[in-house]
Amino acid sequence: MIDGQSDGRVQRGDSTRRAILRRAADIASVEGLDGLSIGRLATDLAISKSGVFAHFGSKEELQLATIRAATAIFTEAVVDPAMAEQAGVRRVRALVNGWLKYSAGRVFPGGCFFAAVTGGSGAREGRVRDALAEAGTRWTALLVTAVAEAREFGQFGQDTDPAQLAFELDAFAHAANTASVLHGDGDAYIKASLAVMNRISAASPSPLI
């Protein structure tokens, strides 16, 4: 059959693959990408170890696939809704607030997947680190672009540096994630929201006239 859609075997394979990756992303968000183990995944999902292994061929490939899966989940949870907003400051708000909701709502049990995984894999060299760096770069670029658009629309002052503003907003969000995960401090999200609000209004054009 030419149409791969209707091969039940492949469908079954895709389904278990998805299950593996969803579980892998959850585990990694708590224990890091090195906390992943093929044997443990197999036990958790009641699959044979070799069955899990066959899907990826190596642990590094499993880690990379996990990063891709987590990226997709993140995109669906944060990026897509924000891109549905109109460009400009509304989208900037949607991105940051969506991120905060994504972290607070524990889309991954360990909070933000990338924040959890960066420590422990972010300082090493190799394809895993590169993939993480690229995911980070894409997110930053998205935020910078959104800010730049808002400035073009006159919603931020001309003296606003998009990269700088994006850096600060992202910093607030990540700080809230860390505080929540490590200290169970739910107020951190309120602090972050407040900081974001104030920072955005501070960047509004001619606030003093």
Added chain:
Amino acid sequence: MIDGQSDGRVQRGDSTRRAILRRAADIASVEGLDGLSIGRLATDLAISKSGVFAHFGSKEELQLATIRAATAIFTEAVVDPAMAEQAGVRRVRALVNGWLKYSAGRVFPGGCFFAAVTGGSGAREGRVRDALAEAGTRWTALLVTAVAEAREFGQFGQDTDPAQLAFELDAFAHAANTASVLHGDGDAYIKASLAVMNRISAASPSPLI
């Protein structure tokens, strides 16, 4: 001999113990506290595995001792110099700028030890996570206190919320650390410095009169 100082055995033991912990902190700052392995430490330091093990009795105890050692290094690098400054906004600046220098200068090869180690150990339960949480709490409290003092001195407006301001300053610092470690982005420290400067001057009393 009553004076315990002169027991050559203990001195030797302390010296190797320090060497183990220094190396352990460096490794953990790159690979996380789970990346620590007794066997690897032994190999790196040309000590027997059991020799390393004997110093701690369990891996968890090694991890806890590593956290304590890293805390001491951090305190010496960041806290002590800042506490030597006069209380108030100068000390606030010294704390944050000292932290940035500590991160940029790679006192630990993986950047900030605690940032690196929190992902992967921060979301789990147990004594290791508790120790990390406590270290974080102490640092935050230090920063909040410094801000509160500055406000008492009239260096920040009365409407300044110390916890909020501390949260934001700390967020900038950590964001710079992450960007530097993950993307090799040295400009992040400049962004963070700028953000800190602006945020502090925004909190200065009556800036618009």
Added chain:
DNA sequence: ACTAATAGTACGATCGTTCGTACACTTTGC
């Protein structure tokens, strides 16, 4: 029959941990 997904088995390596032991040093009793 052919193919794709999964299972089964086994491998070498490394993990944390537990032994018994050797050596260096200190303290004690004579």
Added chain:
DNA sequence: GCAAAGTGTACGAACGATCGTACTATTAGT
């Protein structure tokens, strides 16, 4: 002063478990 007893550090070997990976069946869908 000097040997005996005690203490602390480090060693080497071995343990059971788990790791990633490599094979060869087996099962199920086309």
